[in-house]
Amino acid sequence: MTQPGLGSYQTARGEKRVVITGMAVLTTLADTLTDFHAALMAGRSGLGSWKNPLYTGCCSRIGGDLFPYALEGRLSALRQRLPDEAFRRLRRLVHNSPASAVTAVFVAAEAFAGAGLFGLADGRRMGAILAGHYLYDLYKWANWQAYALDPDDVDVSLGIKEIDTDALGCITGVLGIFGPAYGVGGACAAGNIGIRAGLDAIRHHGADVVAVVSGCHELTPASLSSLAKLGAIALEGPGGEPARASRPFDAARNGFVPASGAASIILESLEHATARGATPLAEVLGVGVTNSGSRSPTPVEEPMAWAMEQALAEAGIDKTAIDYVAAHATSTPLGDLAEARAIARVFGNHTPGLKVNALKSMLGHLMASSVLVETVAAVLQLRSGWLYPSINIDRLDPEIDLAVCANQAVPCRVDALMKNAFGFGGVNTACVLARCDGEQADAAPLSP
Secondary structure (H helix, E strand, C coil), X not given: CCCCCCHHHHHCCCCCCXXXXXXXXXXXXXXXXXXXXXXXXXXXXXXXXXXCHHHCCCCCCEEECCCCCCHHHHHHHHHCCCCHHHHHHHHHHHCCCCHHHHHHXXXXXXHHHHCCCCXXXXXXXXXXXXXXXXXXXXXXXXXXXXXXXXXHHCCCCHXXXXXXXXXXXXXXXXXXXXXXXXXXXXXXXXXXXXXXXXXXXXXXXXXXXXEEEECCCCCCHHHHHHHHHCCCECCCCHHHCHHHCCCCCECCCCCECEECEEEEEEEEEHHHHHHCCCCCCEEEEEEEEEECCCCCCCCCHHHHHHHHHHHHHHHCCCHHHCCEEECCCCCCHHHHHHHHHHHHHHHHHHHHHCEEECCHHHHCECHHHHHHHHHHHHHHHHHHCEECCECCCCCECCCCCCEXXXXXXXXXXCCEEEEEEEECCCEEEEEEEECCCCCCCCCCCCCC
């Protein structure tokens, strides 16, 4: 299919073009872009039995657990890529912050360094968006338990560090950002809402660069117990294999598998990126956001479809320009089916040729950070000319009539894609990304 040049997509809207110039991930599969791409291409699972002792005895026995993460090794690798002062601040924060703030500032610094922005941008024209709340639940849980035994054992900085602005302060301090910095919610759709906020900051509020960051979303044993009682999560995998528990689109799917991870993407106006000689990785064309008009966690097909249609309209492209949908697909019976029906509703007779995959089959559900992690994966696929497999599909649900990349990677040139994300509380989002002019489909994966 011949695609128009991307210049024609946005010129008609008269808005600044916004591109991605840096990315970073931290997941149970990998913590560099190259290794992340290789693991997903190979169809590896990052899920297993919980290792964190806080979950011992919990009804949820499986997940994607970063505990314990050897951060020192990655810090050493990052040392040569950061200015001395930025690295000193990062190292100090790593040893004096809750784990979720540490993961957030770490991926933010990785992505910023990857974009080559240190010392090359005006801090007053840069912003930071923290996508997702519930960053500090385990940190607060530990302090509540300490307080119950002895109030003097509580972290003296608890009242400050438990607020999302503390993580933002860590990020802006390391990156030298002095423009807008704030957090956005949206549960499992937070990343797309963060991207939308970043687009607005660049298109309408004078920012040149915005770092959109999601730290690890923390779940307490009490939260896991609640999700288990609601029937939302899978408690074990088939045959007792945790790696097979997350099975989006499979006929036998029975709940999502919670996991930990973090990611950051750097949004930049194309004009600013071009002026400094940066290489755009992908272009962000538009984000659609709707809600289902209810607090119920039950997914609703029609508002999902509205978000996708809104994203296409904002992007200024026809549905036939989309080659691939990075599905939200959590492995819940109702959620996967509602999304599949919404995709078919929106794309109509284009649906049979539309490739779809579900990366939560390998990553698990990273909750608020899932969107940014999967957006990084979407860009890697766009650049590599390959789509990752959706693993654990023994029998595709007969009610899901989509071209799912089941169990093996699929070669596919992607010129434009849609990343869906839907959150508890009825938040529905979709983001449209596209190949940058002159980008080759067989481009090598990004360097770490």
